[in-house]
Amino acid sequence: MEDDKYSLELNVAVRVVHMACSLCQKVQKGLLSSTSFVQFKSKEDNSPVTIADWSVQAMVSWILSEIFGSQNISIVAEEDVQTLSKPESAGLLEMVVNTVNECLSEAPRFGLKSPAQALGPSQVLEAIGRCNAAGGPLGKHWVLDPIDGTLGFLRGSQYAIALALIDNAEVVIGVLGCPNYPAKRNWLVKHEQQSHAVPELSVTNPGIWEEGCILYTRTGSGEAWMQPLVQGDKKLVWPNSARLVRVSSIQDPALATFCEPVEEANSNHSFTAGLAQAVGLRKKPLRVHSMVKYAAIARGDAEIFMKFARAGYKEKIWDHAAGVLLVQEAGGVVTDAGGRPLDFSKGMYLEGLDRGIVACSGVKLHEKIIGAVYASWDSSNL
Numbered sequence: 494m495e496d497d498k499y500s501l502e503l504n505v506a507v508r509v510v511h512m513a514c515s516l517c518q519k520v521q522k523g524l525l526s527s528t529s530f531v532q533f534k535s536k537e538d539n540s541p542v543t544i545a546d547w548s549v550q551a552m553v554s555w556i557l558s559e560i561f562g563s564q565n566i567s568i569v570a571e572e573d574v575q576t577l578s579k580p581e582s583a584g585l586l587e588m589v590v591n592t593v594n595e596c597l598s599e600a601p602r603f604g605l606k607s608p609a610q611a612l613g614p615s616q617v618l619e620a621i622g623r624c625n626a627a628g629g630p631l632g633k634h635w636v637l638d639p640i641d642g643t644l645g646f647l648r649g650s651q652y653a654i655a656l657a658l659i660d661n662a663e664v665v666i667g668v669l670g671c672p673n674y675p676a677k678r679n680w681l682v683k684h685e686q687q688s689h690a691v692p693e694l695s696v697t698n699p700g701i702w703e704e705g706c707i708l709y710t711r712t713g714s715g716e717a718w719m720q721p722l723v724q725g726d727k728k729l730v731w732p733n734s735a736r737l738v739r740v741s742s743i744q745d746p747a748l749a750t751f752c753e754p755v756e757e758a759n760s761n762h763s764f765t766a767g768l769a770q771a772v773g774l775r776k777k778p779l780r781v782h783s784m785v786k787y788a789a790i791a792r793g794d795a796e797i798f799m800k801f802a803r804a805g806y807k808e809k810i811w812d813h814a815a816g817v818l819l820v821q822e823a824g825g826v827v828t829d830a831g832g833r834p835l836d837f838s839k840g841m842y843l844e845g846l847d848r849g850i851v852a853c854s855g856v857k858l859h860e861k862i863i864g865a866v867y868a869s870w871d872s873s874n875l
């Protein structure tokens with residue numbers, strides 16, 4: 494691969510995800526310290542959406558459009574603009590506009606340009622609405638989950654900002670912002686040792702949470718990088734003490750840690766418990782909201798991530814693209830439960846996904862899990 498291929502895209506993506514992390518941290522602090530109504534359950538599946546989801550989507554869309562040209566880019570992102578456009582949402586829209594403008598005014602701190610004038614409501618709505626591209630097999634598509642794990646965000650726990658670039662069906666760039674996942678190595682493992690009874694990764698000591706991290710990678714590089722978040726009002730200096738991360742070298746199931754969603758509704762915990770027993774995993778599952786699970790595998794803090802959604806649920810590309818590339822470039826393997834690569838060519842859904850998703854630090858653990866799925870599927874209720 495040419496060394497500089499996608500380098501501008503990667504550079505912009507990392508900077509804009511830093512901005513998004515800063516935005517989310519501010520909104521999360523506000524959320525946790527007040528009872529004001531900033532949450533809005535609106536989606537068809539009744540999942541929560543907050544002013545931070547819309548604000549991040551508007552801000553990222555505006556920056557990408559400024560740099561690459563709004564006519565030239567295709568963005569596939571989670572949030573739609575309908576709810577926010579309704580007259581009864583005027584108060585919410587005002588909060589979003591203010592949040593977006595506050596964040597954009599700080600763009601120079603992250604090496605990007607602020608707008609000449611603050612954006613108005615119609616510009617903000619337009620930026621959100623522009624992210625309704627369908628994706629598909631041809632051309633370049635940016636894929637954004639403005640806040641993945643909104644439930645974790647609302648609970649003051651783990652969430653992620655995920656931005657990926659797909660080029661002709663291949664994920665070529667992956668950037669994951671993890672504002673509550675400290676850059677300190679082995680932090681997760683230490684946390685686990687301190688909280689035997691609570692397998693969910695949650696906020697226990699706010700002091701150590703201040704430093705989140707951003708992980709990023711480029712296809713074919715064989716490298717994944719981590720940067721600490723920019724603190725306070727400091728400037729982002731590239732490459733801002735970025736360091737290489739790598740998957741864990743543990744191959745013995747007895748020593749391996751497996752991650753899964755916190756919510757039973759999003760993945761069948763008893764099925765994965767059966768798989769864990771079948772392959773000889775001894776540790777309790779580490780339950781984490783959002784794509785921070787992919788970050789944990791890429792950083793070597795855990796070895797396995799499994800997700801088995803209920804039959805009929807269609808996984809979305811923005812929930813996986815960035816994380817999958819990060820794990821792969823950091824040395825790991827990600828497939829569906831049939832052992833096939835995930836197909837990012839079919840639009841917003843991972844069409845044809847076989848049963849579930851299995852991400853591992855290495856092929857040996859991966860083969861064991863896939864083998865156990867084959868052995869136990871017919872007797873499961875899934």
Ligand SMILES: Nc1ncnc2c1ncn2[C@@H]1O[C@H](COP(=O)(O)O)[C@@H](OP(=O)(O)O)[C@H]1O
Pocket residue numbers: 538540571638640641642643644753754755756758759760781782783784802803806809812
């Ligand atoms: N019934 C379901 N089954 C599986 N995944 C679901 C689901 N409902 C929502 N999700 C997805 O799971 C994501 C959260 O992942 P996790 O459970 O691993 O934390 C949600 O992302 P958002 O929070 O961005 O909506 C959503 O995309």
Ligand SMILES: [Mg+2]
Pocket residue numbers: 638640641642811812
């Ligand atoms: Mg999501």
